[in-house]
Amino acid sequence: MVVRTRFAPSPTGVLHVGSVRTALFSWLYAKHHKGQFILRIEDTDQMRSTPESVQAILDGMAWLGLDYEEGPIYQTDRYERYQTVVESLLTQKKAYRCVCTKERLEAMREQQIQDKQKPRYDGHCRQLDLPAGDQPFVIRFKNPEEGIVAFQDQVYGEILIDNRELDDLVLMRSDGHPTYNFAVVVDDWDMRITHVIRGDDHINNTPKQINLFQALEAPIPQFAHLPMILGKDGKKLSKRHGAVNVMEFKSEGYLPQALLNYLVRLGWSAGDQEIFTHDEMISKFDFRHVHRGAAAFDYDKLVWINQHYMRHTPIEQMEKILVQQYALDGVDVKNGPDLSDVIPVFAERCKTIAEFCDSTRYFYQELITYDAAAVSKHLHPEALQLLDAFCQELSSLVDWDKASIHACIETFCAARNMNMGKIAQPLRVAVTGSTSSPSIDITLVLLGRDRTLARLQTAIKK
Numbered sequence: 001m002v003v004r005t006r007f008a009p010s011p012t013g014v015l016h017v018g019s020v021r022t023a024l025f026s027w028l029y030a031k032h033h034k035g036q037f038i039l040r041i042e043d044t045d046q047m048r049s050t051p052e053s054v055q056a057i058l059d060g061m062a063w064l065g066l067d068y069e070e071g072p073i074y075q076t077d078r079y080e081r082y083q084t085v086v087e088s089l090l091t092q093k094k095a096y097r098c099v100c101t102k103e104r105l106e107a108m109r110e111q112q113i114q115d116k117q118k119p120r121y122d123g124h125c126r127q128l129d130l131p132a133g134d135q136p137f138v139i140r141f142k143n144p145e146e147g148i149v150a151f152q153d154q155v156y157g158e159i160l161i162d163n164r165e166l167d168d169l170v171l172m173r174s175d176g177h178p179t180y181n182f183a184v185v186v187d188d189w190d191m192r193i194t195h196v197i198r199g200d201d202h203i204n205n206t207p208k209q210i211n212l213f214q215a216l217e218a219p220i221p222q223f224a225h226l227p228m229i230l231g232k233d234g235k236k237l238s239k240r241h242g243a244v245n246v247m248e249f250k251s252e253g254y255l256p257q258a259l260l261n262y263l264v265r266l267g268w269s270a271g272d273q274e275i276f277t278h279d280e281m282i283s284k285f286d287f288r289h290v291h292r293g294a295a296a297f298d299y300d301k302l303v304w305i306n307q308h309y310m311r312h313t314p315i316e317q318m319e320k321i322l323v324q325q326y327a328l329d330g331v332d333v334k335n336g337p338d339l340s341d342v343i344p345v346f347a348e349r350c351k352t353i354a355e356f357c358d359s360t361r362y363f364y365q366e367l368i369t370y371d372a373a374a375v376s377k378h379l380h381p382e383a384l385q386l387l388d389a390f391c392q393e394l395s396s397l398v399d400w401d402k403a404s405i406h407a408c409i410e411t412f413c414a415a416r417n418m419n420m421g422k423i424a425q426p427l428r429v430a431v432t433g434s435t436s437s438p439s440i441d442i443t444l445v446l447l448g449r450d451r452t453l454a455r456l457q458t459a460i461k462k
Helices: 017-032 051-064 075-091 102-114 180-190 205-215 246-251 256-264 278-284 299-312 315-328 339-346 353-363 372-378 381-395 402-415 421-432 440-447 449-461
Strands: 004-007 036-041 070-074 095-098 138-141 148-153 157-162 170-172 195-199 222-226
Touching: 004 017, 004 195, 017 036, 017 051, 017 195, 017 222, 017 246, 017 256, 017 278, 036 051, 051 070, 051 246, 051 256, 070 075, 075 095, 075 138, 075 170, 075 180, 138 205, 148 205, 148 222, 157 205, 170 180, 180 205, 246 256, 256 278, 256 299, 315 339, 315 353, 339 353, 339 440, 353 440, 372 421, 381 402, 381 421, 381 449, 402 421, 402 440, 421 440, 421 449, 440 449
Parallel strands: 004 036, 036 070, 195 222
Antiparallel strands: 095 138, 138 170, 148 157
8 A cells, every 4th residue: 555645734824833733744654654745735615715925825835845756736726526525415315405594594593502512513404315506505525323433543642433423424515615615525435545634623523424425335545633733832833923824934044853853752752862864764654653632832942943054054055045045135155255154153243044044134235234232332432442542563574364363453452451351352353343242353354354444444533
């Protein structure tokens, strides 16, 4: 048997990080078993589905490198198939037309709640065998009235549901659109899905779908339901906790490898290992170590993992990522030091790509922004006199390298019997605009002789 999994998002908003975790687990399971991963866009909700949301899904999957062997497959391209299947169910008396009005259904529901019963359709039209007519109708499934639905969930274990608890669910709405539970079963059947991996909010749908598979005499896939991702406060993860749109993580400067590495550990473990390569994730992933409890999204942990990847991603790969980010910010990296020289210095200091670009912007722009507090504290008249004298010393250097600049600073300070901090901080503010930078000798090397001396002259004059 070839393992086939699918990721089936609805294009009704952003690609949520919780959905990405589901996609990742589905992708990993297929890859682990040398199977196939399918992307299906469940766009039957015409009122809420948008082209922008579809593109957000495609962009997010591409950024994360979650490739798929088939897809994207759109449900709206399959309406004829759904109609064929529902007509077959009607012919076999496994489904029926229902003409109950909205008012009747609402009144029935209110009475059931008042009687402390579980709200469910009462089967009013089940045995009427109504033909298609002018009166609006939906098509309902004849759910078995007796027996137990049993399935072995790959995460939660055995689950048993009495058929008397289930409803005669609607398969086709009065406007001809298929419902979620109907379309997903037909799709999984046609696409030969062997393992359905999704959030545990779908557990209640699974018994209904299993009955549908059986009515269609279709193979029933195995199911694995994943616990929800919560915020640190124990509530459903939302914007109030921070970024939830996967592309926001990109814009905030997280590396795709870091986000995937963090998400794979969110509800799954392989001993105490925290950092995984793609190959390690694929080789070690299984459902035995997926936890049943809800996972809390910890942004501090994500930052820690992102810093690891900032330090260990090959320089050539980092260059490509940074060039794209600088371009978005309107920064020309040709107007400054080679990124291959800047990356080793700043990768250890920065938490995200965005922070890296912000922290190094002064290397590539002629005009810099001065921090007012830093200027007030460090560029006072006495400091400017020292900078003026030091500028003359720097301009006479034959070699512009770390050792020569460091020796120049030491000699300058020794001659005036002062510590290096007295010149280093004013010098740092003058050439970078702030008090934060790598060691001052390395900073000046990266800036280059001409830009360093020009900024010192500008600071002294102003």
